[in-house]
Structures are given as structure tokens and as C-alpha cells.
Amino acid sequence: xxxxxxxxxSDVACQLGEGPSYDARTDxxxxxxxxGRKLLERRLAGTRTHVHDLPLMASALADVDEERQLxxxxxxxxxxxxxxGKLELLVEVEADRPDTRxxxxxxxxxGSLWFGTMSxxxxxxxxxxxxxxxxxxxxxxxxxTTPNSICFSxxxxxxxxxDTRENRLYRVTCDPETGLPVDxxxxxxxxxxxxxGMDGSVMDVHGTIWNARWGGGSIDAWSQSGELIRSIPMPAxxxxxxxxxxxxxxxxxxxSAFNGMDEEARKADPEAGKTFLLDLEVQGRxxxxxxI
Numbered sequence: 243x244x245x246x247x248x249x250x251x252s253d254v255a256c257q258l259g260e261g262p263s264y265d266a267r268t269d270x271x272x273x274x275x276x277x278g279r280k281l282l283e284r285r286l287a288g289t290r291t292h293v294h295d296l297p298l299m300a301s302a303l304a305d306v307d308e309e310r311q312l313x314x315x316x317x318x319x320x321x322x323x324x325x326x327g328k329l330e331l332l333v334e335v336e337a338d339r340p341d342t343r344x345x346x347x348x349x350x351x352x353g354s355l356w357f358g359t360m361s362x363x364x365x366x367x368x369x370x371x372x373x374x375x376x377x378x379x380x381x382x383x384x385x386x387t388t389p390n391s392i393c394f395s396x397x398x399x400x401x402x403x404x405d406t407r408e409n410r411l412y413r414v415t416c417d418p419e420t421g422l423p424v425d426x427x428x429x430x431x432x433x434x435x436x437x438x439g440m441d442g443s444v445m446d447v448h449g450t451i452w453n454a455r456w457g458g459g460s461i462d463a464w465s466q467s468g469e470l471i472r473s474i475p476m477p478a479x480x481x482x483x484x485x486x487x488x489x490x491x492x493x494x495x496x497x498s499a500f501n502g503m504d505e506e507a508r509k510a511d512p513e514a515g516k517t518f519l520l521d522l523e524v525q526g527r528x529x530x531x532x533x534i
């Protein structure tokens with residue numbers, strides 16, 4: 243396969259860049275520096291990255307409507323006013339757990355939201371994955387260390403998630419009308435022989451899973467049957483999450499991090515924490531608005 247050119251989309255280096263989300267209404271990419279408590283945004287056709295300070299750790303963003311976005315944070319789900327940036331608490335989740343924070347999240351095709359929590363110190367099995375839909379929250383899975391790779395089949399019948407510490411991707415059958423699991427998870431992909439761990443993922447219209455390999459410096463494409471289709475080298479080692487961007491969802495962007503790196507490691511990985519665009523045509527799809 244031809245080599246894929248990867249360029250720097252934003253040179254603002256994030257300690258823990260995560261949660262990229264593309265807004266097709268405004269041609270804008272949003273993403274977070276979780277540890278830095280910042281929300282970043284930049285139009286695809288623009289030249290400036292806007293950085294918004296946040297009062298708490300946040301990790302993911304979803305569309306609600308033309309006026310509001312949904313922000314996944316360390317204390318629960320907040321509504322964000324697009325015009326002013328003001329946050330309004332919608333529902334508390336683990337607000338009584340100062341030791342945990344939110345992590346990966348993604349809307350289900352039905353308009354529900356799956357999102358994960360984890361220990362701020364990386365304590366094993368301290369995290370969980372939750373489901374939110376029309377004001378209701380349920381805990382789906384517990385005893386997860388680092389919840390990631392939440393994505394869904396186009397018809398909403400299959401959900402995927404990973405525990406990065408385990409380096410396994412799980413699949414579970416879902417009710418397409420609600421996004422709730424109707425069976426137990428099973429292992430879909432084992433990648434223990436590859437460097438790093440499975441971080442954020444998106445699934446395209448054909449069912450290909452595009453996964454960021456944290457610590458492995460790549461974006462990997464997997465078939466639903468668990469076969470590695472291709473691996474694209476990235477300029478930073480700690481790639482955290484990809485997202486489909488552009489008016490037709492035909493390109494990929496990806497976040498990265500310099501979290502945990504000392505001075506010597508930063509020198510060896512000078513692009514760490516930046517956000518990238520891949521010169522690769524894909525057939526992606528947009529996440530739907532979350533029904534609150």
C-alpha cells in the first residue's frame with residue numbers, strides 16, 4: 243500500500259490530547275487536553291487553534307443541537323452553550339469519586355451515549371462504562387482500567403470497547419433502538435503481540451475499525467473479523483484517538499499526548515501532544531446528536 247502522508251493540523255501540544263469530535267455544521271474539529279483542563283477547537287479550513295480553559299477535567303464532546311453540546315467530565319455530563327461556553331450540569335456521574343475522571347465516549351446511532359470512567363492514577367479495575375439516553379444513566383460494565391475504543395456498527399446492532407491495559411477489543415450485541423447491550427461482551431481483537439495498547443477507535447461505513455495505538459505510534463485498520471488490514475505510522479508515539487473529518491467524513495484526524503514523558507522522552511518525540519491530519523481517503527460517517 244502507498245505511504246500515507248501525515249501533517250500537523252494543530253501544533254498546540256496537549257499533555258493528554260483526547261476526545262476529538264468533528265462538527266459538520268461549522269467544519270470545526272473539537273478536542274480536549276484532559277489533564278490540562280482545556281477544550282480546543284479549530285476549523286478545518288482555518289489557521290488558528292482556539293483554546294478554552296475548563297473548570298474541571300473533560301474528555302469528550304457530542305452534538306446536541308444548534309445551540310448546545312454535551313461535554314463528558316469528571317463529575318458527569320454537562321451541557322455547553324456554543325455561543326458563550328457556559329457549562330450547565332445535566333446529570334452527575336461519579337461526582338462523589340474525586341479519584342476518577344471521564345475518558346473515551348461516543349454517541350450510538352440511536353442517539354444514546356456510551357462513556358467511560360477511570361482512575362486518575364491508573365488504578366486497575368477502578369473504571370466503568372456508562373450509557374446515557376433521554377435523561378437516564380445506567381452503568382453497563384465495571385472493573386475496567388482504561389476504557390477506550392467505544393464505537394458502533396452503522397446499524398447500531400454491535401458496540402465495541404477496549405480496556406487499553408488489557409490490549410483487547412470487545413464486541414457486544416445491542417438493541418439498535420436504544421444502544422443498550424442485549425448480550426455479554428466477547429473478545430473481538432487480541433493485539434497483545436503489538437507494541438502499545440488499543441486506544442480510541444472509529445468505525446467507517448464498511449465496518450472497518452480505525453484504532454489509535456497508544457505507545458505504538460500508529461493508526462491501525464482492523465476488519466470486523468479481527469484481521470489487521472493496514473497500519474499507518476504516525477509522527478507521535480502516544481496516539482490517542484482518530485475521528486472522521488471533512489464535509490463528507492472522508493478524512494481522518496487524530497490526537498496525541500506527551501503525558502508521562504520526561505525531558506529526554508519529549509526530545510525523542512518532538513511531535514507528541516499535537517493533532518494530525520492523514521492524507522488518506524476514507525468512507526467515514528458522522529456521529530448523531532445525543533438525545534438528552
